[in-house]
Amino acid sequence: MHRILATAGTEFRIALRNRWVAIAIVLMTLFALVLSAAGSAPTGGLGVDRLSVTVASLTSLAVYLVPLLALLMSFDAIAGEVERGTLPLLLTYPVARVEIVLGKLAAHVAILALAVGVGYGIAAAAALAVDPDAMAGLPALWRLGWTSVLLGATFLGAGYALSALARRPSGAAGLAIGLWLGLVVLYDLGLLAAVVADDGGWFTTDLFPVALLANPADAFRLFNLSASDATAAASGVGGAAAAIPLWQSALSVALWPLVALALATSAFRKVTP
Amino acid sequence: MTSTLKISSLTKRFDGVAALTDVSLTVAPGQRVALLGHNGAGKSTMMKIILGLIPATSGKVEVLGAAPGSAGARAGVAYLPENAAFHPALTGEEQLRHYLRLRGESPSQALSLLGRVGLGHAARRRIGTYSKGMRQRVGLAQALIGHPKLLVLDEPTSGLDPVSRRDFYALLDGLAAEGASILLSSHALTEVEARTDRILILARGRLVAEGTLADLRRVAALPVAMTVTARNGYANTLAEALPGARIDAAGLLHLTCAQESKLSMLARIADFGTKVADIDVVPPSLEDIYSHFSQREGQ
Numbered sequence: 001m002h003r004i005l006a007t008a009g010t011e012f013r014i015a016l017r018n019r020w021v022a023i024a025i026v027l028m029t030l031f032a033l034v035l036s037a038a039g040s041a042p043t044g045g046l047g048v049d050r051l052s053v054t055v056a057s058l059t060s061l062a063v064y065l066v067p068l069l070a071l072l073m074s075f076d077a078i079a080g081e082v083e084r085g086t087l088p089l090l091l092t093y094p095v096a097r098v099e100i101v102l103g104k105l106a107a108h109v110a111i112l113a114l115a116v117g118v119g120y121g122i123a124a125a126a127a128l129a130v131d132p133d134a135m136a137g138l139p140a141l142w143r144l145g146w147t148s149v150l151l152g153a154t155f156l157g158a159g160y161a162l163s164a165l166a167r168r169p170s171g172a173a174g175l176a177i178g179l180w181l182g183l184v185v186l187y188d189l190g191l192l193a194a195v196v197a198d199d200g201g202w203f204t205t206d207l208f209p210v211a212l213l214a215n216p217a218d219a220f221r222l223f224n225l226s227a228s229d230a231t232a233a234a235s236g237v238g239g240a241a242a243a244i245p246l247w248q249s250a251l252s253v254a255l256w257p258l259v260a261l262a263l264a265t266s267a268f269r270k271v272t273p
Numbered sequence: 274m275t276s277t278l279k280i281s282s283l284t285k286r287f288d289g290v291a292a293l294t295d296v297s298l299t300v301a302p303g304q305r306v307a308l309l310g311h312n313g314a315g316k317s318t319m320m321k322i323i324l325g326l327i328p329a330t331s332g333k334v335e336v337l338g339a340a341p342g343s344a345g346a347r348a349g350v351a352y353l354p355e356n357a358a359f360h361p362a363l364t365g366e367e368q369l370r371h372y373l374r375l376r377g378e379s380p381s382q383a384l385s386l387l388g389r390v391g392l393g394h395a396a397r398r399r400i401g402t403y404s405k406g407m408r409q410r411v412g413l414a415q416a417l418i419g420h421p422k423l424l425v426l427d428e429p430t431s432g433l434d435p436v437s438r439r440d441f442y443a444l445l446d447g448l449a450a451e452g453a454s455i456l457l458s459s460h461a462l463t464e465v466e467a468r469t470d471r472i473l474i475l476a477r478g479r480l481v482a483e484g485t486l487a488d489l490r491r492v493a494a495l496p497v498a499m500t501v502t503a504r505n506g507y508a509n510t511l512a513e514a515l516p517g518a519r520i521d522a523a524g525l526l527h528l529t530c531a532q533e534s535k536l537s538m539l540a541r542i543a544d545f546g547t548k549v550a551d552i553d554v555v556p557p558s559l560e561d562i563y564s565h566f567s568q569r570e571g572q
Binding site: 002003005006007009010013014017018084085086088089091092093094095272273 | 321324325326327344347348350351352354356357358359360361362363367371372374375376377412415
């Protein structure tokens with residue numbers, strides 16, 4: 001345990017020096033502010049509090065931004081050690097590879113949690129300032145907060161796995177961008193195209209829900225949207241969200257970080273210094 | 274006590290190309306062993322196998338009675354890689370505190386360790402601003418953590434100036450006196466001269482020589498060179514009397530003889546009495562001995 005903490009402490013310090021902590025916080029804050037401001041117009045008629053509306057907007061944002069931030073922080077984690085030549089020495093220390101991965105993960109998750117906390121906190125403060133009923137949206141915001149951190153952990157683990165597979169930072173960066181595009185952008189487009197082509201057949205009824213659950217980003221969106229019914233209108237997957245039980249999307253959100261961690265560890269074990 | 278390091282019939286192949294072939298050796302506690310060889314002779318490969326970073330193709334390696342790379346072995350082995358590298362954003366002190374924590378030692382020792390290698394003044398500067406020699410010292414400092422039983426040092430003195438080099442060997446003497454075994458590599462015999470107990474020479478992945486410097490000198494049996502200065506006018510007389518001697522432009526006589534006939538040759542020259550003004554005896558240089566062993570194989 002003390003070796004994981006030591007690694008986490010050092011990684012956090014490095015991220016602080018490389019300004020990753022500042023970049024993550026500023027990005028999340030900026031987007032939260034922009035969404036709070038943009039979300040102010042259409043609220044009145046819906047009969048929903050301001051914060052719940054903001055949460056719906058933040059969900060759509062977090063699905064893009066949190067994985068991106070996580071991949072940007074993680075793609076260098078192992079490939080960078082290989083390139084700098086620091087890995088052989090580190091591996092002669094009495095520290096297991098899984099401990100190294102867990103240490104890096106702890107530091108990066110802490111940074112993401114900090115950024116998410118600050119960003120969402122500001123959004124909440126902005127909503128509460130103009131709408132006294134916004135307190136009703138706090139549970140949804142809390143749910144969005146911890147699922148965002150879990151989503152980040154999933155993509156951090158995936159980033160480490162790619163970093164170990166690529167062994168060069170440039171290659172790892174390419175793979176990370178590819179993964180982001182694939183899982184966050186193209187995956188949904190593909191599903192949408194398939195649903196349209198299928199026209200209510202077997203794919204739409206049987207495979208589509210499973211396909212949504214199998215993607216950590218979709219499971220995250222699904223969970224947050226179906227948990228707060230007021231926001232169903234804000235998303236195209238609203239219909240699907242209603243059909244999938246809440247526990248299934250919650251399970252997917254909770255399991256993915258573990259799967260990603262296992263992938264990262266096994267990829268790292270194959271790296272020969 | 275048993276040996277710190279025991280290697281028997283170690284062979285390593287990379288995609289069918291032999292990097293090490295049938296290497297056997299043992300290192301006892303407190304012994305300082307130098308591993309010499311050209312670039313690509315297999316020194317770093319052997320060290321990485323000892324550290325458990327890469328697996329051996331065949332043969333048996335035992336480090337502190339355990340398998341290389343096992344938790345028990347890693348706890349007692351320290352490593353200094355060739356061209357030691359660290360994260361440039363950390364200061365020397367932070368980097369050492371990290372390594373101390375990984376070994377379960379108190380991080381407060383960081384400053385005193387840096388002081389021991391002469392880096393106390395730069396402890397709070399980022400490693401990115403360090404020179405190569407300074408990084409090498411950080412590497413040495415981390416190798417001293419927690420009284421290791423075996424130190425594996427890959428070209429430890431590269432990048433160090435002659436004075437630091439001497440300090441470095443003094444440090445090693447202290448460690449060996451406390452019972453630590455030291456295996457260090459180098460590609461110059463002159464560098465490890467008199468500072469190690471035993472010398473191993475690797476050539477093309479094979480162990481071609483092993484022993485003390487005196488042993489190697491004897492086994493190589495390289496000829497001794499002599500330079501004789503004759504008194505005015507006697508150079509030719511001497512040259513005729515001494516078989517194999519040749520006179521250079523400055524009038525000096527050069528001759529060589531086998532190690533065992535050195536004394537009789539000296540006696541013959543001394544017999545010329547006042548005809549000889551001076552005599553220099555030049556034993557084979559360390560570089561000559563090293564070249565003799567490292568080139569014999571596979572030529």
